Amino acid sequence: MTSFVFVTGNANKLKEVKAILAAGGSDIQVTSQAIDVPEVQGSTQEVAIAKCRAAAEKLGTACVTEDTALCFEALDGLPGPYIKDFMAKIGHDGLNTLLDGFPTRAATALCTFAYSPGPSHDPILFEGATQGTIVAARGPTHFGWDPIFQPDEGGGKTYAEMHGSEKNLISHRYRALEKLRVYLSEQATKA
Numbered sequence: 655m656t657s658f659v660f661v662t663g664n665a666n667k668l669k670e671v672k673a674i675l676a677a678g679g680s681d682i683q684v685t686s687q688a689i690d691v692p693e694v695q696g697s698t699q700e701v702a703i704a705k706c707r708a709a710a711e712k713l714g715t716a717c718v719t720e721d722t723a724l725c726f727e728a729l730d731g732l733p734g735p736y737i738k739d740f741m742a743k744i745g746h747d748g749l750n751t752l753l754d755g756f757p758t759r760a761a762t763a764l765c766t767f768a769y770s771p772g773p774s775h776d777p778i779l780f781e782g783a784t785q786g787t788i789v790a791a792r793g794p795t796h797f798g799w800d801p802i803f804q805p806d807e808g809g810g811k812t813y814a815e816m817h818g819s820e821k822n823l824i825s826h827r828y829r830a831l832e833k834l835r836v837y838l839s840e841q842a843t844k845a
């Protein structure tokens with residue numbers, strides 16, 4: 655059996671991670687720690703590496719962190735890793751308005767899990783992406799930008815309009831977590 659400490663302050667992320675692993679029949683045990691670590695500016699990979707490294711130093715043990723970016727094609731990938739601030743300041747309507755006048759509303763939801771084997775080790779990254787379109791908000795507003803992201807594979811529904819189990823079959827988080835799961839299983843077999 656494998657386990658990991660998931661460093662996140664986001665209860666929705668934790669819930670989805672546990673649901674995705676359970677739906678796949680995985681025996682990986684997840685515990686969570688909501689510690690505050692600085693999130694640097696840079697590419698999604700630089701942000702993910704710095705956050706995981708800082709979390710492992712602070713915890714003094716192996717851990718997993720996760721960063722989610724929402725990348726607009728028309729804006730060359732922005733807001734990307736800065737989506738949390740954009741959401742807080744301009745919200746669903748503002749994110750839609752931002753794209754007015756551009757020829758495309760295409761967007762990529764990008765999830766990056768980072769695994770650190772412990773302090774002073776280089777974190778390893780696992781990325782998952784889902785393509786979609788930015789639309790006027792539809793569906794419940796429980797989780798971030800779910801109401802304005804309509805995945806190409808979602809049958810016309812936004813993430814928010816999907817049942818959790820439906821989102822978790824095609825989501826950026828599912829795709830990245832699947833790579834981490836395979837990696838941890840391989841490590842457990844070697845040990």
Ligand SMILES: O=P(O)(O)OP(=O)(O)OP(=O)(O)OC[C@H]1O[C@@H](n2cnc3c(O)ncnc32)[C@H](O)[C@@H]1O
Pocket residue numbers: 661662663664667693720721722723737738739741797798799800813827
């Ligand atoms: O403690 P951490 O794990 O960092 O949690 P966070 O909420 O700060 O998360 P991020 O730094 O990765 O910022 C990503 C932003 O995107 C939102 N978000 C993340 N995953 C999402 C998803 O699957 N659907 C909708 N919004 C999501 C989240 O609420 C944040 O506003």
Ligand SMILES: [Mg+2]
Pocket residue numbers: 693738
């Ligand atoms: Mg964060």
